[in-house]
Amino acid sequence: MNPTLLAVVTLAAVLFCIGLVGVLIRRNALIIFMCVELMLNAANLLFVAFAWAHGGLDGQVAAFFVMVVAAAEVVVGLSIIVAVYRARRTTSVDVPDALRL
Amino acid sequence: MTETLEITPQLVGIILCGALAIIGGIGLITLRKAVHAALSLAFVMVNLAVIYALFDAALLAAAQVIVYTGAILMLFLFVIMLVGVDRTESHREPIRGLKPTAIVAGIGLCALIILGVGSALTATPVGLESANATWGGNVESLAVLIFQSYVFPFEYISALMIIAPVGAMVLAHGARLRPKRTQADRAAERIAAYAKSGAHPGPLPNAAVTALHDSIATPALLPDGSISAASVAEAMVERDAVVNTQWVAARTAERFAELNGEVEPAVVTPEPLELIDTDEERGALK
Numbered sequence: 001m002n003p004t005l006l007a008v009v010t011l012a013a014v015l016f017c018i019g020l021v022g023v024l025i026r027r028n029a030l031i032i033f034m035c036v037e038l039m040l041n042a043a044n045l046l047f048v049a050f051a052w053a054h055g056g057l058d059g060q061v062a063a064f065f066v067m068v069v070a071a072a073e074v075v076v077g078l079s080i081i082v083a084v085y086r087a088r089r090t091t092s093v094d095v096p097d098a099l100r101l
Numbered sequence: 102m103t104e105t106l107e108i109t110p111q112l113v114g115i116i117l118c119g120a121l122a123i124i125g126g127i128g129l130i131t132l133r134k135a136v137h138a139a140l141s142l143a144f145v146m147v148n149l150a151v152i153y154a155l156f157d158a159a160l161l162a163a164a165q166v167i168v169y170t171g172a173i174l175m176l177f178l179f180v181i182m183l184v185g186v187d188r189t190e191s192h193r194e195p196i197r198g199l200k201p202t203a204i205v206a207g208i209g210l211c212a213l214i215i216l217g218v219g220s221a222l223t224a225t226p227v228g229l230e231s232a233n234a235t236w237g238g239n240v241e242s243l244a245v246l247i248f249q250s251y252v253f254p255f256e257y258i259s260a261l262m263i264i265a266p267v268g269a270m271v272l273a274h275g276a277r278l279r280p281k282r283t284q285a286d287r288a289a290e291r292i293a294a295y296a297k298s299g300a301h302p303g304p305l306p307n308a309a310v311t312a313l314h315d316s317i318a319t320p321a322l323l324p325d326g327s328i329s330a331a332s333v334a335e336a337m338v339e340r341d342a343v344v345n346t347q348w349v350a351a352r353t354a355e356r357f358a359e360l361n362g363e364v365e366p367a368v369v370t371p372e373p374l375e376l377i378d379t380d381e382e383r384g385a386l387k
Contacts, residue, residue, distance in 0.1 A: 004112045005222045008152070011119035013214035015126050015145070017207040022130035024203035027195075030135050030181060034142045037173065038126055041149055044161075052156040055227030057239075060158050061246050067161075067168055068258050072265035074173045078180045079272040085184045086275060091135075094195050 008049040016042035029081050029091045033074075040070050114155045122148040135181045139174055146170045157229040159239045306332040309346050312353050314374065319344045326350075328377075341378035348375040 015038055022035030044063045051059025081091060088096055125148065128141035146169040154162035229239075236242040247255050282290075295302040306329055309319040320343060321332035333343050359366045377383060 001219070001222050002226055003106055004109065004115060005226060006219055007112060007115050007119065008156075009218050009222065010215050011115065011122065011152075013211045013218070014123055016214070017211035018123070018126035018130060020210065021203050021207035024206070025200050026130060028135055030177065030184070031129070031138050034129060034138060034177060037169075038129060038142065038145065041146065041169070045149060045152065048153050048156050048158045048161060051158070052229050053224070053226040055229060055232050057229070057232050057242050057246050058250075060161055060239075060243060061251050063158075063161055064164065064243070064247070065251075065254060065258055067164055068262065071168055071173060072261050074176060075265045075269045076272065078176055079269040082180060082183060083272045091184050 002053075005049060005053055008045065012042045012045045012049070015039075015045070027092050027094055029084070029093050032093060033077055033081070037070065037074070040066060111155050115152055118148040118151045118155075122152075136178065139177045139181060142177075143170045143174045146174065157233060157239060160243050308332050309349075311346070311349050312356070314344055314349050316344075318342055319346050319349060322346050322350065338377070338383060341376055343377045345375045345377050345382065 019035040019037075019039035019042065022038070023032050026032055026035065044066050047059045047063040047066065051057060051063075084096060085091055090096075122145045125141045125145035129138050129145065132138045132141060146165060150162045150165035150170075153165055233239045233242055236245050291300075291302040294300040306321050308317045309315070309321040309332070311319065317333065318337060319333075321329045323329050326347065328346055330338070337343050355364075358364050
């Protein structure tokens with residue numbers, strides 16, 4: 001078992017789970033969104049690490065694409081947050097409950 | 102498995118930056134203010150960029166700093182600024198016991214990933230020296246991959262990058278509540294007001310230009326010597342920033358009398374401008 005790979009898998013898992021816990025416990029839509037970004041980055045880290053382990057650059061291309069999609073997602077997501085803020089004057093995820101049964 | 106634990110500089114760097122990144126991540130989910138959370142996320146991103154560089158991913162390390170800390174987090178900060186930084190979130194828990202359950206679930210998933218993926222790590226890493234050297238460097242080799250093997254995904258992603266800002270503009274563009282007032286509408290309104298109440302339809306008078314003082318804080322004098330309220334902005338009247346032009350006119354007349362030799366020239370001591378700042382004076386501004 002390679003210590004470098006084990007360290008980076010541990011780091012990626014910890015960062016992913018920090019993001020997951022943040023999504024679950026925080027109520028501010030902006031911070032939830034940042035936690036999602038953290039989870040994307042944890043996945044990216046594994047792409048880069050396993051590209052290094054396998055000796056091919058395809059993993060880095062995948063990480064590059066993830067980065068671009070994350071940028072596009074942030075642009076749309078933040079404008080949704082701004083639109084919700086305009087309509088409801090809040091960034092809390094508990095207040096917009098129109099879809100609740 | 103009897104291989105000895107080899108401490109490489111790469112491993113030391115990953116452990117150092119990884120520890121800092123985890124500290125930043127914990128800050129992201131514990132700090133109360135959204136701005137502090139955004140800054141700790143920026144800290145995580147920079148540490149991850151260092152780790153990318155340690156894995157021979159020079160292009161991704163640069164892109165991580167430029168795209169994530171440079172563009173995405175600045176966008177986050179911009180939106181935090183737009184929606185108000187001082188808005189603290191409610192402490193009311195929508196589901197009872199959510200926090201401890203979430204933390205236990207997070208630790209459990211973390212252990213599961215580490216054990217599951219970690220137990221599959223049997224092969225020895227190859228390293229990227231030969232892959233990076235194929236076309237003369239990391240950036241060149243990535244460029245060959247992106248523009249040859251991955252050219253169609255790349256094109257799809259560029260289409261996505263065109264569509265996303267358009268979607269953002271559509272979402273963020275506020276709908277107009279009432280039709281826009283054009284110049285023609287404003288002119289018609291002014292003429293209607295003139296027909297109805299006799300309000301002057303032309304432009305408002307200029308501020309006064311005197312020898313002593315010629316800023317927009319000096320209201321013009323009407324032919325009868327009274328002050329024209331229409332020649333200064335209302336906001337300046339409310340902030341007591343309007344100069345009393347009658348006082349300025351009197352001082353100007355004194356200077357003229359001295360220059361014409363009608364009175365002995367006196368040593369002029371600078372004195373503060375007299376402002377229109379009492380209710381009585383403000384009431385006279387009509």
